[in-house]
Amino acid sequence: MFRESKQREAILRFVKGTSSHPTANHVHEEMRKEIPNISLGTVYRNLKLLKREGKISELDIADSKSRFDGNPHNHYHFRCERCGRVFDVDEPVNKEIDKRIARKTGFKVSHHILEFRGLCRDCQSSNE
Amino acid sequence: MFRESKQREAILRFVKGTSSHPTANHVHEEMRKEIPNISLGTVYRNLKLLKREGKISELDIADSKSRFDGNPHNHYHFRCERCGRVFDVDEPVNKEIDKRIARKTGFKVSHHILEFRGLCRDCQSSNE
DNA sequence: AAATTAATAGTAATGATTACTATTAATTAC
DNA sequence: GTAATTAATAGTAATCATTACTATTAATTT
Ligand SMILES: [Mn+2]
Ligand SMILES: [Mn+2]
Ligand SMILES: [Zn+2]
Ligand SMILES: [Zn+2]
Numbered sequence: 001m002f003r004e005s006k007q008r009e010a011i012l013r014f015v016k017g018t019s020s021h022p023t024a025n026h027v028h029e030e031m032r033k034e035i036p037n038i039s040l041g042t043v044y045r046n047l048k049l050l051k052r053e054g055k056i057s058e059l060d061i062a063d064s065k066s067r068f069d070g071n072p073h074n075h076y077h078f079r080c081e082r083c084g085r086v087f088d089v090d091e092p093v094n095k096e097i098d099k100r101i102a103r104k105t106g107f108k109v110s111h112h113i114l115e116f117r118g119l120c121r122d123c124q125s126s127n128e
Numbered sequence: 129m130f131r132e133s134k135q136r137e138a139i140l141r142f143v144k145g146t147s148s149h150p151t152a153n154h155v156h157e158e159m160r161k162e163i164p165n166i167s168l169g170t171v172y173r174n175l176k177l178l179k180r181e182g183k184i185s186e187l188d189i190a191d192s193k194s195r196f197d198g199n200p201h202n203h204y205h206f207r208c209e210r211c212g213r214v215f216d217v218d219e220p221v222n223k224e225i226d227k228r229i230a231r232k233t234g235f236k237v238s239h240h241i242l243e244f245r246g247l248c249r250d251c252q253s254s255n256e
Numbered sequence: 257a258a259a260t261t262a263a264t265a266g267t268a269a270t271g272a273t274t275a276c277t278a279t280t281a282a283t284t285a286c
Numbered sequence: 287g288t289a290a291t292t293a294a295t296a297g298t299a300a301t302c303a304t305t306a307c308t309a310t311t312a313a314t315t316t
Contacts, residue, residue, distance in 0.1 A: 016198040021214040070144035086149040108247040119236040
């Protein structure tokens with residue numbers, strides 16, 4: 001099914017070897033150092049393919065369209081992976097965890113964003 | 129400083145009154161029902177302005193560029209709001225919370241995404 | 257070595273968002 | 287109330303990340 005290519009090997013090697021969480025463009029720039037004419041399309045295609053294969057992951061969280069919320073206060077959400085709807089989750093915000101992370105890392109933590117993923121009730125019952 | 133406009137009032141009223149977490153386009157479609165020639169630019173401008181004023185919020189989480197990760201397993205991140213860098217957070221993934229949310233909501237929760245926000249060490253020390 | 261076809265390079269298209277600009281309308285000054 | 291001021295708008299153009307397309311290249315099989 002899949003054929004090997006030096007482009008894909010190099011992309012996987014680089015992404016596996018860095019903790020910089022690079023963007024597609026960053027990966028492309030890095031790749032050009034060893035494969036000068038590698039195309040940006042190849043980088044995108046292989047990042048997506050390697051993700052599908054479970055070899056790497058993507059920090060997407062939201063999809064391309066931003067969503068707005070009449071509630072200006074921090075709260076948690078659930079996003080259905082099938083229908084895309086976003087629901088509020090009535091769970092108290094854990095302020096302690098920000099302090100713990102701040103202590104452990106030395107970072108100044110102002111807040112955190114927590115989003116649950118899965119299937120909403122409608123999408124569980126609908127078959128296919 | 130700010131003048132009132134029926135467009136901005138209508139946008140705020142709608143976003144405050146729904147729990148659908150609408151996209152900018154969804155807001156625009158809804159607005160056209162009462163202000164038929166309202167422009168999409170006006171919707172975007174006012175959503176951003178209302179967010180700045182703290183009256184609504186945005187479920188952005190990531191910025192426009194997606195980032196990739198050589199670690200394919202679920203783990204937590206810290207994103208610096210000043211320099212934009214993303215760091216791994218060495219905190220065990222809380223699997224219990226998924227079960228609790230599933231019990232409370234009836235949703236099928238497959239996983240959750242947790243991202244801390246604030247200032248990294250470098251950006252705390254750099255003045256200005 | 258030839259045939260097959262997955263993968264690539266390069267470019268065009270897409271789609272959400274932002275920028276621009278002439279016009280409209282809310283507010284202020286008289 | 288009317289004119290002056292200028293923030294806000296409508297409509298359109300530009301931007302930018304990502305995806306789609308297509309002729310060519312190259313990995314694999316026969
Ligand atoms: Mn919400
Ligand atoms: Mn990571
Ligand atoms: Zn659903
Ligand atoms: Zn920083």
